Amino acid sequence: MKYPIVSIIMGSDSDLPVLQQTADFLSSIAIPFELTIVSAHRTPTRMFEFAQNAHHRGIKVIIAGAGGAAHLPGMVASLSPLPVIGVPIKSSNSIDGWDSILSILQMPNGVPVATVALNAGQNAGILAAQIIGSSQADVLQKILDYKQGLSEKVEAKAKIVEAQFS
Amino acid sequence: MKYPIVSIIMGSDSDLPVLQQTADFLSSIAIPFELTIVSAHRTPTRMFEFAQNAHHRGIKVIIAGAGGAAHLPGMVASLSPLPVIGVPIKSSNSIDGWDSILSILQMPNGVPVATVALNAGQNAGILAAQIIGSSQADVLQKILDYKQGLSEKVEAKAKIVEAQFS
Amino acid sequence: MKYPIVSIIMGSDSDLPVLQQTADFLSSIAIPFELTIVSAHRTPTRMFEFAQNAHHRGIKVIIAGAGGAAHLPGMVASLSPLPVIGVPIKSSNSIDGWDSILSILQMPNGVPVATVALNAGQNAGILAAQIIGSSQADVLQKILDYKQGLSEKVEAKAKIVEAQFS
Amino acid sequence: MKYPIVSIIMGSDSDLPVLQQTADFLSSIAIPFELTIVSAHRTPTRMFEFAQNAHHRGIKVIIAGAGGAAHLPGMVASLSPLPVIGVPIKSSNSIDGWDSILSILQMPNGVPVATVALNAGQNAGILAAQIIGSSQADVLQKILDYKQGLSEKVEAKAKIVEAQFS
Amino acid sequence: MKYPIVSIIMGSDSDLPVLQQTADFLSSIAIPFELTIVSAHRTPTRMFEFAQNAHHRGIKVIIAGAGGAAHLPGMVASLSPLPVIGVPIKSSNSIDGWDSILSILQMPNGVPVATVALNAGQNAGILAAQIIGSSQADVLQKILDYKQGLSEKVEAKAKIVEAQFS
């Protein structure tokens, strides 16, 4: 793999099914990434080092997924100058995901996290690609192609449904 | 002003106090922007044209603020390949802001919106700068400086409070 | 089928089980309808064309179902002069349906959506029939008959339960 | 006034400020209406008579506003074959309007209420006009004109804001 | 069965599992009751007659269970001078039971409903017995005995658990 430009981190290996979707999307459009576990609460020192150094290692976007009182995205955003995408995850014992959403979204002035929908691992990947695409024309074109594909899939399904109901 | 690279739009002029903070932050670090009103519900054609053309005009990041059933950020994200930052706004008759937050955040697979906190106009500006900074070293440095300034302000206040309680 | 006067659209084919109930009710009282997929986020152009033309094609009521950040009903209402009935759908990764309800219900001044209960596909069909019935006496009578039938079914069940507990 | 075709009712005179907006909209496009107080809980017999007779008196659409445990719209819908538009009202001691919204929206299969946003008196009027417009071409045209007006107002405001920020 | 003094009604036969617990409790302490289905929305006339006549038939307490936009308890309370106990029921498509709870609890001034917990059929029966017990010493004694039994059951379980952990 080429040097990664997106870093995907998660608070626990139980979050992997959601972040796997992130990885899959980035693979599909050939954006090199890394993926690992960094826990704000159980490995705070590891998190500190990760967040303070990511931009020195060539990372351009960080994607952080976490559940419950999800401090990982916000703490990484506190320590890194890079854009941080937060993925709220509906973990077991979560309160319908509200805890994760609010812990990631409601950051104070000065330290934003780009929050996506609950469990939206794929959208985190797309948003990372859009951020990279805002300065790289080839990636921007891939986003346009991807959107075109989405549209075509819906139209194909629409034809099937229409046939069924006419 | 130089050609804008960030476009700030809002659904109603009542949203201006929040988005003014976005403009102020971008001005403070000399990122050229434009600001206007585009309503998904009252000017859908205008929104369509805006969103389909923004990336052709050199815009790199779109910031869209809206309240209530806030469809503007998501619809612009649907039509543009650029990263779209959504700012939920607690309007009058909003249900504590929940309507705006959920309408912006909970986008389906394929069309992310980078959502920031309720009324967090300033954070939308910072996030736009971070997105631009991920490919422009000088803007990245400005983010680092800004964070340093945040830290220094807190430490100065801490000294005052400590003196008061010792 | 005769020319449709009700148009049923949904954001995704996963919404079909709910909207099938709408179709079933309209079929049961012989109101001609069409049914297809139109995604606000994945086929915005298709949505635009659909919504701007429906009233020119003889459609009298539009029923739109969607989940999550459900922009379809509101955007169609923005583009069409017809009454639009919105059906909030509790999709996977929805937050108990709150996202869909609030995205559809909390429309701003100027652009109402006639929102029905979560997953209430059948009620959307009944409401469409009532709208048509408000100017067509035969359809109004069918609504009266339907309500009479509801009442009789409850009374029959009541007798069974009463027998069981006396 | 000509014979009313829309009936606006409310559970309490404290709801009048919201329903006044309904009346104002209908007046503005010359749709004749009546307006009175009918309380499901304090005048149940009056409600019964009102709801059972409205369609015999030439009413085509009923608009019912109520707060708290808001039973008026649903009970009227239970008793009348006409389309009933429900306006949730955020009364004092309401729980942020949630009680009113859920009491009106979450109707069981068989008895829909066309619910609009919290306190959205104006939208109730527009929706009533759209229902009438679905069978009366002149009213449909008024809706189209109204929407055109909304769009022009936004564009005018957009010019002012753009001038301020360029 | 002796003439019933408690009347148990429910909006739908799907509510029977919850109200069966009410019946079981009343049977266990020999309070005569009746049980049937009365739907506010599908049998409004039946509901009217039921509620206006119950106190003439010797009923002393009414227990009404309903789900979703649950208008049955409040409407019966509107029409009857008797104390009405409301049982919120978490039906399918309910929003976690919030709709039912708020529709029953948040009654306006003048028309209270004695609301018990979600799905708390047994507690509705106990409360009805307490209401009757407030004027009948033998029923009051049964409540005291029941409470004594509750306490003894907990203490017996406590001994088992303590043995396990010592």
Add this chain to the structure above:
Amino acid sequence: MKYPIVSIIMGSDSDLPVLQQTADFLSSIAIPFELTIVSAHRTPTRMFEFAQNAHHRGIKVIIAGAGGAAHLPGMVASLSPLPVIGVPIKSSNSIDGWDSILSILQMPNGVPVATVALNAGQNAGILAAQIIGSSQADVLQKILDYKQGLSEKVEAKAKIVEAQFS
């Protein structure tokens, strides 16, 4: 005053404005009551004694109001065989009253609290009167008269509003 048959207690003197409405209603229909402060958390022994003895002193119904984590109604219900009416109060630092409502309403099997709406002091008084009225014909008649009065007031207001809009 005659010996009280209703006991009104509240957790704090800040709850008095709500419970004053209870007292006012009971006074208006000449039901003798007592009113005092009993705090579950700050005077647990006082609460214990109060709850265990109330039925020995001739009390027939207990009304308990409290805010926040409101344990007073449930604990009194635990200790007394009498029907206990709980009044949730929206205190300062309450979370919109949700804490008080859920703490009072969601009692476990075996120990019901007859919960009324948030801040509904008057309804607690009416419900107490209905409980007494279920065994005293003169009080039942007062409830019927009160309801008649409610209805007449609404009809008088309706005439005024109708005159204004015709």
Add this chain to the structure above:
Amino acid sequence: MKYPIVSIIMGSDSDLPVLQQTADFLSSIAIPFELTIVSAHRTPTRMFEFAQNAHHRGIKVIIAGAGGAAHLPGMVASLSPLPVIGVPIKSSNSIDGWDSILSILQMPNGVPVATVALNAGQNAGILAAQIIGSSQADVLQKILDYKQGLSEKVEAKAKIVEAQFS
């Protein structure tokens, strides 16, 4: 077992799976504890005696778990001078755990409960150990060791995941 210094109580034996985790943690670091059932609502006298005497028996921390309208932790805190840790439990018929959380957390001024996350039995044990550790150096060291272990487990899992994605 040595004399217990932590007392674990629960409102019902259905809460045991959560509190078992508390017991397991305390066993793992050799802090002697007792565990039993005490119901605020079904055994109020038992609760009174337990809470008033615990500190006389050498108990240093009380852990109380309960679901629904969870009054046990707050009532014990009212009666005991010891620190009380409350464990909200998501019981059946709970409203997503909100009732339990708010009943335990939102205690009035004067009577705090140290609330942990929903169903967080293990964390209650750790917090009790930290409280004891704040005055016992050997227990403090065990906490430090436990945290070190948490960190090492995450780092080991991180290596596995990194290998998988590189």
Add this chain to the structure above:
Amino acid sequence: MKYPIVSIIMGSDSDLPVLQQTADFLSSIAIPFELTIVSAHRTPTRMFEFAQNAHHRGIKVIIAGAGGAAHLPGMVASLSPLPVIGVPIKSSNSIDGWDSILSILQMPNGVPVATVALNAGQNAGILAAQIIGSSQADVLQKILDYKQGLSEKVEAKAKIVEAQFS
């Protein structure tokens, strides 16, 4: 002041009114404390150093107050072996305090925060005293005296209210 054994920190000086109540309580019972500002998001390095060293400086309990996406209490708990009391604060732009409560309360297994009620600065101080009191008999006695005082104040107020209503 003697060497502090409680450390009170807050994320922003706007939180001081709440934490002042903490300081006031600790002063009232002569427990030495320190108070300063430490922001998880704006001074992460300062927070790291604070949290890793507090127990070496003789601190026995940490009290951390924060609003919005409140990461301070949880991050300090991650880094320190001491018991950490979290005080959720309802800041401006907070969503009724839910964000702060859930961010502090819903910590993952391994890292508890002893959460108190929204804005409950005083209760944080009392809980800290109880923690210290669990190993210091004189402080435990102060807690007992404080509770006795609470009780007496309520009883005095009760007499005034009783006089007013008899």
